[in-house]
Amino acid sequence: MNSYDVVIVGGGPAGLAAAVAARDAGCERILILERDSELGGILNQCIHNGFGLHTFKEELTGPEYAARFIDQVRSRNIEFKLNTMVLDIAADRTVTAMNRQDGMMSIAAGAVILAMGCRERPRGALNIPGFRPAGIFSAGTAQRLVNIEGYMPGKRIVILGSGDIGLIMARRMTLEGAKVLCVAELMPYSGGLKRNIVQCLNDYNIPLLLSHTVVDIRGKQRVEGVTIAKVDDRFKPIPGTETDYDCDTLMLSTGLIPENELSRNVGIDINPITNGPFVAENFETSVPGIFACGNVLHVHDLVDFVSEEAGRAGRAAAAFVSSQSDDITNHKVVHVITKGGVRYTVPTSIDIDRMTDSTIVRFRVANVFQNHYINVYIDDTRIIHQKKRIMAPGEMEQAVLKKSQLQSFSNIRNITIAVESE
């Protein structure tokens, strides 16, 4: 059986950054396993600009951002296998994978980093009535067809869901000569960035219908039209508000789901809110030696945060490999819990003895909050009190915890992250 120090499942932005960081932390034998025929993951089809402002202090397109990390992987001679599907990960960190050159292989890994990314929520998960004609695409599938493979999914398009991919595709299809009739959004607000609403919809006079959804799809062989209705505050369509749109294509931008089949099979505890693994401050999952980063952990809006978190996961995996015999049973581990408008945090536990000088806790809020505070409590003592003019579900927030500060408390029960009015 082949053996590696670190095996990384997925060669997208998370896997690439984790590999580079693990190598720079001294790991010699690293292997990236990638399902697609090239490295870079979803960035390859995200040809719009706006990536990398935090990491490189410039605005890059997705492929350019990916290339920066691919170059780093190549210059470090980090091994990778393309067109390779990971079938199974065992708790003893044996990775089973296959491709056309090697056939089936078992690989013994000192540590495993999960970096499989996420998938789009499909039509079947939305309960839209109607036939199942051709012409219904998830926005990301359409993005790949247009940007990489060179096919146009349709000419008259309705988009359901105003996540960033849907907004980006509204502009993209318009630029390629299609007519985008509208973007319908179930919620009373868009999940996308303001910048995308302005530059992808307003620039091209594409209407954004908030509190609307698709209630019917017409057409048997090919989509012939959809019916859109307004919804009430419990998301139920309001009778009498239906409007028919003649279109040949319906695109769905209705959310992303971390792809954790491998994680579940190995018995990793999954957070029902993020659909990603619970992790400690070093990105280690509930199974020792298996780490997670990127969109398989929680869905990000900014790739810069993915690269940064993956870097920390890569360094932690390298540390795990070089210090496997360390006894951590006496370490002080505290849980991070949420309160008042915070939906989830990553990480959900912190090993105070093991943590580096500081650790970033990232979280999302459940609603739009204006003039609220990010409050961090160690048991009953408030240690961070930071005012934010606006927080929204579409933008990830963070709090930075310092090791020295945590060490100054004895017998901490919990760390609480809260969003509160004072």
Place this chain on the structure above:
Amino acid sequence: METKELTCIGCPMGCQISVDIENGTVVSVKGNSCKIGDNYARKEVVSPMRIVTSSVAVLSDKNAHPSNEVHYPRVSVKTASEVPKDKIMDVMDEIHRTHAVAPVKIGDIILQNVAGTGVAIIATKNS
């Protein structure tokens, strides 16, 4: 006097800003809640600029790719700098009539002076 309404892109607040313009000069900016909105509105109403991204077909010489990596028939491109917003469709018309020849490297110029803007179209992917 002319009034233009726009949504600030500076942060998730998305302030609705109205800008009064007289003879091409901004007279007042209202509705913003911080300096970012003021700066954005003044630039956006006078000369809105955008980066345009797209992809073009690649005419590929198979021998140019000795590796076993699959090469797709398109390469992504962008304007090397911002172009005026009202030129976007003209830029796209020229992009649609263009192709690249493999091998293409990031930063290679695919098209000079697109739509008379003085800006080049460059590749954003190796292909």
